[in-house]
Amino acid sequence: MKVLLTGGRGQLGRDIALALSGRIPPGGTRASLHRPPGLDRQTGVELVAPDHATMPVDNRLAVLTLVSELRPDVIIHSAAMTAVDACESAPDTAFQVNALGTRHLAEAASRVGAHLVYISTDYVFDGRSRRPYREWDDPGPLSVYGRSKLAGERECPFGATIVRTAWLAGVSGANLVKATLEQGTGSTPLRFVDDQRGSPTFTADLAPAVCTLALERLPGVFHVTNGGEATRFEVARETLALSGGDPDRVVPITTAELDPPRAAQRPEYSVLDNAALRLSGLPLLPDWHEGLERLIAALGSPSVEGGTR
Numbered sequence: 001m002k003v004l005l006t007g008g009r010g011q012l013g014r015d016i017a018l019a020l021s022g023r024i025p026p027g028g029t030r031a032s033l034h035r036p037p038g039l040d041r042q043t044g045v046e047l048v049a050p051d052h053a054t055m056p057v058d059n060r061l062a063v064l065t066l067v068s069e070l071r072p073d074v075i076i077h078s079a080a081m082t083a084v085d086a087c088e089s090a091p092d093t094a095f096q097v098n099a100l101g102t103r104h105l106a107e108a109a110s111r112v113g114a115h116l117v118y119i120s121t122d123y124v125f126d127g128r129s130r131r132p133y134r135e136w137d138d139p140g141p142l143s144v145y146g147r148s149k150l151a152g153e154r155e156c157p158f159g160a161t162i163v164r165t166a167w168l169a170g171v172s173g174a175n176l177v178k179a180t181l182e183q184g185t186g187s188t189p190l191r192f193v194d195d196q197r198g199s200p201t202f203t204a205d206l207a208p209a210v211c212t213l214a215l216e217r218l219p220g221v222f223h224v225t226n227g228g229e230a231t232r233f234e235v236a237r238e239t240l241a242l243s244g245g246d247p248d249r250v251v252p253i254t255t256a257e258l259d260p261p262r263a264a265q266r267p268e269y270s271v272l273d274n275a276a277l278r279l280s281g282l283p284l285l286p287d288w289h290e291g292l293e294r295l296i297a298a299l300g301s302p303s304v305e306g307g308t309r
């Protein structure tokens, strides 16, 4: 089984690469690292993860050429322009990467008969629901990022897997948990928004689930997040509580109090019901508190890449 992964150097991509090589088993404990990509004897998966420069997804020729050469069985498309606020001032680039880039991967996948897996977002929803969004609810993105990711979903062929996830945190990349830990030793108040509710999700839990859906070629839209829901204020408080800091340093603010204000509007409520997984009898991810605890432990472990606070 040959898998081509885009965005393999990103926050989620790195953990997908580890999961494909069996180093994050289902259930999510992240083991050790630094094995180069290639054929993994444990899982029998041959992973190819070209970086941005090697295969810019918005370059049709580059995508078609590399995919035709490699002839993967499965393509996991995790690359995206993910800077939500930057997308507002560069909408053409956002659509070029997130929508047109996905079109190129869909075209390339169909040429070689590969199964396509597209990673999407809770920001396709408008946040006006008062119950968790199901896969079959109508989207209504509020931001350029959300619209460009929804456009990417619509570029996926029938039979592709679309994984909508949310509020990611992992060992790699910048995220709310790492930002909180980095400021954890000071005494100044940490201000976090308390009027947006979502589904905090940990890449060490998400990645094995993405790999299962990909390798089993399960078609359709799947919401895949950790269980439970929270605001960023609640996640930051819990992060300090679990890491021995003072949770009372975290102060709740409203979105309107953000200084400077963010360019992109976020949904007030974007909790995802993992209904397609649940109704298919597939395993659900653990509650977000559990994922957070394991991420904090991994970040404190010197054996883990990026594992210093």
Ligand SMILES: NC(=O)c1ccc[n+]([C@@H]2O[C@H](COP(=O)([O-])OP(=O)(O)OC[C@H]3O[C@@H](n4cnc5c(N)ncnc54)[C@H](OP(=O)(O)O)[C@@H]3O)[C@@H](O)[C@H]2O)c1
Pocket (backbone or CB within 6 Å): 006, 007, 008, 009, 010, 011, 012, 013, 051, 052, 053, 055, 056, 057, 058, 077, 078, 079, 080, 081, 082, 097, 101, 119, 120, 121, 122, 149, 165, 166, 167, 168, 169, 173
């Ligand atoms: N982060 C979240 O909270 C969140 C929530 C919901 C859904 N998602 C989705 O989950 C996926 C992974 O997110 P993430 O947090 O892992 O993102 P990330 O850390 O920003 O990684 C994105 C990756 O895409 C690559 N990339 C960007 N533009 C590219 C291009 N034109 N061609 C090829 N590669 C390109 C980046 O490479 P360079 O850095 O070298 O440019 C990077 O490796 C994305 O599809 C995102 O939309 C993320």
